[in-house]
Amino acid sequence: MSEENCSHDCASCGESCGAQQLPPKAPLNEKSKVRHVIAVVSGKGGVGKSMVTALMAVKARQAGYQTAILDADITGPSIPKAFGIKGHATGDAEHLYPAISRTGVEVMSMNLLLEKTTDPVVWRGPIISNTVTQFWSTVVWGEVEYMFVDMPPGTGDVPLTVFQSLPIDGIIVVASPQEQVAMIVEKSITMAKLMQVPVLALVENMSYFKCPDCGKVHHIFGKSHAEEIAKKYGIGTYCQLPIDPDLATAVDAGEIEFVMEDGLDPIVEMLKQRTAEEK
Numbered sequence: 001m002s003e004e005n006c007s008h009d010c011a012s013c014g015e016s017c018g019a020q021q022l023p024p025k026a027p028l029n030e031k032s033k034v035r036h037v038i039a040v041v042s043g044k045g046g047v048g049k050s051m052v053t054a055l056m057a058v059k060a061r062q063a064g065y066q067t068a069i070l071d072a073d074i075t076g077p078s079i080p081k082a083f084g085i086k087g088h089a090t091g092d093a094e095h096l097y098p099a100i101s102r103t104g105v106e107v108m109s110m111n112l113l114l115e116k117t118t119d120p121v122v123w124r125g126p127i128i129s130n131t132v133t134q135f136w137s138t139v140v141w142g143e144v145e146y147m148f149v150d151m152p153p154g155t156g157d158v159p160l161t162v163f164q165s166l167p168i169d170g171i172i173v174v175a176s177p178q179e180q181v182a183m184i185v186e187k188s189i190t191m192a193k194l195m196q197v198p199v200l201a202l203v204e205n206m207s208y209f210k211c212p213d214c215g216k217v218h219h220i221f222g223k224s225h226a227e228e229i230a231k232k233y234g235i236g237t238y239c240q241l242p243i244d245p246d247l248a249t250a251v252d253a254g255e256i257e258f259v260m261e262d263g264l265d266p267i268v269e270m271l272k273q274r275t276a277e278e279k
């Protein structure tokens with residue numbers, strides 16, 4: 001950005017220039033230790049980002065890690081429903097406490113703070129972004145190995161705040177075959193690169209449908225581009241999830257912790273390897 005176009009408001013600018021003065025990362029409270037934070041992003045809504053966030057937390061938990069989900073999708077939170085978590089989060093004068101799922105995944109979401117889950121959150125961008133930072137700072141997360149942040153879709157205010165305020169280890173990009181063709185996915189990848197956050201994995205969701213009767217595989221949204229996109233952007237891990245009506249039913253019934261789906265295993269393996277290398 002040229003000098004005369006610079007607003008000098010680095011907190012709301014995604015450019016990385018020599019004069020950049022980013023705000024310090026938001027602090028965690030003294031009762032929490034979160035070792036790794038992974039943001040789950042998508043170029044547009046409805047591609048299964050929340051589904052992948054929930055499944056990643058479940059699968060990493062099954063692999064033996066303490067996991068948590070920070071639902072940064074403030075205006076469209078869907079994480080508590082996938083886990084069948086009802087009721088409200090609790091808190092005291094200084095802290096909020098996360099809900100704990102049946103298998104031990106910690107969850108904080110705007111839906112746990114609303115009087116009715118159908119109430120809309122009609123807030124302006126800066127207040128929404130501030131809420132996300134508060135979830136990070138005021139929630140008593142305890143000891144967490146992997147926190148997954150369910151981002152709102154796109155590259156707006158909240159993703160910018162999350163990248164700037166939270167110590168993000170990397171992102172998982174979720175896209176359907178269609179977004180990959182339309183290059184929507186590349187916007188998220190380019191944003192992460194601008195913010196100097198590594199892209200850890202690409203999930204091609206709704207990649208294919210396998211007929212339960214004859215076993216034939218149909219590419220409903222076009223052929224796969226996961227390998228091609230992963231190669232182009234140097235993304236080390238990629239995987240595919242099928243269109244699976246059982247997955248959608250499990251989310252609707254709050255049973256995401258109990259589905260049989262191994263499509264995300266390559267990412268869990270990658271996380272295990274990273275953890276082993278740290279030791």
Ligand SMILES: Nc1ncnc2c1ncn2[C@@H]1O[C@H](COP(=O)(O)OP(=O)(O)OP(=O)(O)O)[C@@H](O)[C@H]1O
Pocket residue numbers: 042044045046047048049050051052073076078152153205206241242243244245247248249251252
């Ligand atoms: N692989 C899949 N098979 C079947 N249904 C799926 C699959 N992935 C996601 N869905 C369903 O598609 C719908 C949208 O998924 P989800 O809410 O995870 O998308 P999203 O990208 O988080 O959307 P938004 O950003 O708008 O919140 C949900 O009803 C979900 O259950």
